[in-house]
Structure formats: C-alpha cells, structure tokens
Amino acid sequence: MAEPTSQAAESGTEYAVHTAGLTKEYGPGTGVFDLALRIPRGQVYGFLGPNGSGKTTTMRMLVGLVRPTSGSATVLGAPAGSREALGGVGALIESPALYPHLSGRDNLRVLARYAGVSLDQVDRVLAEVDMVAKADVPFRACSLGMRQRLGVAAALLKDPALLILDEPTNGLDPAGVAAMRELIGGLRREHRTVLLSSHLLTEVEQLCDRVAVIRQGRLVAEGTVAELRAGAGGGGLTITADKPERAAELVGALPEVRSTQVTDGALHVQVDPDQAAAVNRLLVEAGIEVSELRRHQVSLEEAFFELVGDGPAADRRPTEASGRWTR
Numbered sequence: 001m002a003e004p005t006s007q008a009a010e011s012g013t014e015y016a017v018h019t020a021g022l023t024k025e026y027g028p029g030t031g032v033f034d035l036a037l038r039i040p041r042g043q044v045y046g047f048l049g050p051n052g053s054g055k056t057t058t059m060r061m062l063v064g065l066v067r068p069t070s071g072s073a074t075v076l077g078a079p080a081g082s083r084e085a086l087g088g089v090g091a092l093i094e095s096p097a098l099y100p101h102l103s104g105r106d107n108l109r110v111l112a113r114y115a116g117v118s119l120d121q122v123d124r125v126l127a128e129v130d131m132v133a134k135a136d137v138p139f140r141a142c143s144l145g146m147r148q149r150l151g152v153a154a155a156l157l158k159d160p161a162l163l164i165l166d167e168p169t170n171g172l173d174p175a176g177v178a179a180m181r182e183l184i185g186g187l188r189r190e191h192r193t194v195l196l197s198s199h200l201l202t203e204v205e206q207l208c209d210r211v212a213v214i215r216q217g218r219l220v221a222e223g224t225v226a227e228l229r230a231g232a233g234g235g236g237l238t239i240t241a242d243k244p245e246r247a248a249e250l251v252g253a254l255p256e257v258r259s260t261q262v263t264d265g266a267l268h269v270q271v272d273p274d275q276a277a278a279v280n281r282l283l284v285e286a287g288i289e290v291s292e293l294r295r296h297q298v299s300l301e302e303a304f305f306e307l308v309g310d311g312p313a314a315d316r317r318p319t320e321a322s323g324r325w326t327r
C-alpha cells in the first residue's frame with residue numbers, strides 16, 4: 001500500500017478521515033455534536049469515550065450507515081458513505097454478522113462474492129488474521145476471539161486503506177487481546193490507517209499514534225498519547241537533594257521543565273520523566289548531592305478519567321495543556 005503522496009497532501013487528502021462540524025442529533029444533548037476529526041493516513045488512531053459518548057454513531061456516519069444532521073465528513077478524500085469512499089474502507093462495527101452454520105472460510109467467500117472481490121482474497125485475509133488453521137470451524141462453534149478475527153478478516157477483504165474497528169477487543173480474554181494487538185500492529189506496518197475504539201486504555205496506549213477523546217458527543221481532547229499525558233500533568237520527577245531550594249532554581253531554568261515545587265524538603269519537578277538523567281547530571285555537576293530521584297508517569301487512563309470526569313483521577317486538574325485540548 002502506498003504512502004501518502006505530495007499530490008494527496010496538496011489536494012487535502014493526506015487525511016484518511018476529515019470531519020467538520022459533524023453532528024448527529026438524536027435528541028437534545030444526545031448524539032454527536034460539532035465533531036472535527038483529522039485522522040492522518042497510515043496511523044492507528046484511538047477513539048475513546050465513556051459508554052454512550054458517540055463513538056459508534058461517529059463510526060456509522062463515516063461509513064454512511066447514519067446520516068448526519070449537519071456538518072461534513074470526508075473519507076479517503078471522498079464524501080463519507082459514497083461509493084468511492086466505501087471502496088477503500090473496511091469496517092467492524094459491533095459484532096460481525098456471519099452465518100452460524102457456515103465455516104469462517106465459507107462466510108468470507110459469501111462476503112467476497114457479494115463485494116465483487118476475487119475468492120483468492122479469502123485465503124489472504126484468513127492468513128492475515130491467523131485463522132487459516134481454524135478456517136473450517138462453523139461460525140457458531142467459534143470462540144469470541146475467533147469471531148472477532150473473522151470480523152476483521154471480513155473488513156480486510158477489499159484490501160482497504162482504512163479500517164474502522166469498533167471495540168474489536170470487546171469480551172476477549174488477555175490472550176485474545178494480545179493477539180488483536182498484534183494484528184492491529186501488523187495493519188499499521190502495512191501502512192493502513194486504523195480508527196480504533198476501545199475501552200482498553202493500556203492497549204490504546206501501546207497501539208495508537210494519536211487519540212481523540214469524546215464525552216457526551218463532543219470532542220474534549222485530541223493529540224498524541226504523550227500530549228494527552230502532558231495535558232494531565234504529564235508526570236515528573238521527585239528529587240531528594242541536600243540543597244532543595246538551590247536545586248529547584250537550577251532545574252527550573254531548564255527549558256523542558258514546566259514547574260518546580262519544594263514540599264517537605266522534596267523537590268517536585270513537572271517534566272518528561274525521560275529527562276531524569278539530564279536533571280541528575282545538572283545537579284551533580286553543580287555540587288548538589290542527590291540521594292533519591294523518582295520518576296512518575298501519568299498513564300493514558302489517568303489522563304482519560306481526568307478528561308471525562310467520572311473516574312479515579314477526576315479530582316485532578318490538568319496543569320498545562322500541550323495537546324489540542326478543547327475543554
């Protein structure tokens with residue numbers, strides 16, 4: 001699959017998905033409102049939000065299953081839901097609807113015929129989702145993990161540039177989740193774009209290049225995982241040193257440091273924890289004795305709960321915004 005071309009960039013199609021003011025109003029305050037998404041090609045893009053926040057509705061609008069109330073959505077440079085856009089999109093939205101009595105392979109053959117795709121593609125997608133050995137098991141006898149893999153295989157039949165996967169890890173055991181992670185990592189290596197919704201934030205953290213967070217139908221944050229973490233305080237260092245005030249002065253002068261604070265003799269520094277070695281070196285070279293230096297990282301989960309406001313980290317406030325925070 002080709003990388004985005006400069007011609008594509010010029011014509012504004014460097015984004016696999018581009019929405020502006022996208023709205024689906026089911027009722028007052030219910031649905032999706034004024035959504036502006038830009039999903040770069042070739043990335044795995046996480047779409048996060050609590051139950052009922054509008055993820056599925058958005059994905060359905062992107063494949064033309066739900067008609068927007070207002071706004072626009074462009075998919076692979078064509079209007080969402082148009083024949084041209086759909087030609088390049090594979091989607092798994094909710095559970096795959098396959099015939100229970102047919103095997104995975106036969107189900108995929110039916111879908112391939114229906115989509116006008118060569119039957120040769122069936123073996124290719126079965127291999128891609130690592131289901132060749134189990135391809136002849138009737139769908140009704142397939143485990144949840146196998147069903148989800150077949151769902152992804154069905155979405156891959158048209159060799160799509162964009163995969164839209166709504167909760168592909170739903171209900172999977174840890175081994176199934178790990179296998180799905182591997183599969184999605186493989187899609188990225190093929191330069192496909194993946195729009196992925198998931199409640200498994202550690203998975204999203206490992207897989208996604210960028211993330212959008214929606215709450216009650218509205219975008220509340222967008223950025224790389226690192227930017228979202230930084231927006232939630234970003235983590236930092238706690239330093240025990242013999243001259244904490246002097247240490248704070250020195251460390252505070254570093255351009256990467258967002259803030260310093262000395263409490264109970266310990267120096268708290270808001271900075272990317274990966275700067276630990278540089279900070280330590282600075283202090284030691286200034287003749288300050290460092291007896292302890294601890295790193296702490298804000299997880300995507302903590303950042304998420306801070307944004308959607310109903311979890312363990314809800315009482316904490318972001319101290320500095322570096323992602324595209326829209327709250």
Ligand SMILES: Nc1ncnc2c1ncn2[C@@H]1O[C@H](COP(=O)(O)OP(=O)(O)OP(=O)(O)O)[C@@H](O)[C@H]1O
Binds near residue numbers: 051052056058
């Ligand atoms: N066809 C519909 N008619 C009326 N309201 C709907 C319809 N579909 C969705 N909604 C409402 O729109 C809101 C967004 O639902 P949606 O399914 O998009 O959320 P979600 O983020 O995918 O949730 P989940 O994580 O639970 O799958 C919810 O309040 C839901 O009840």
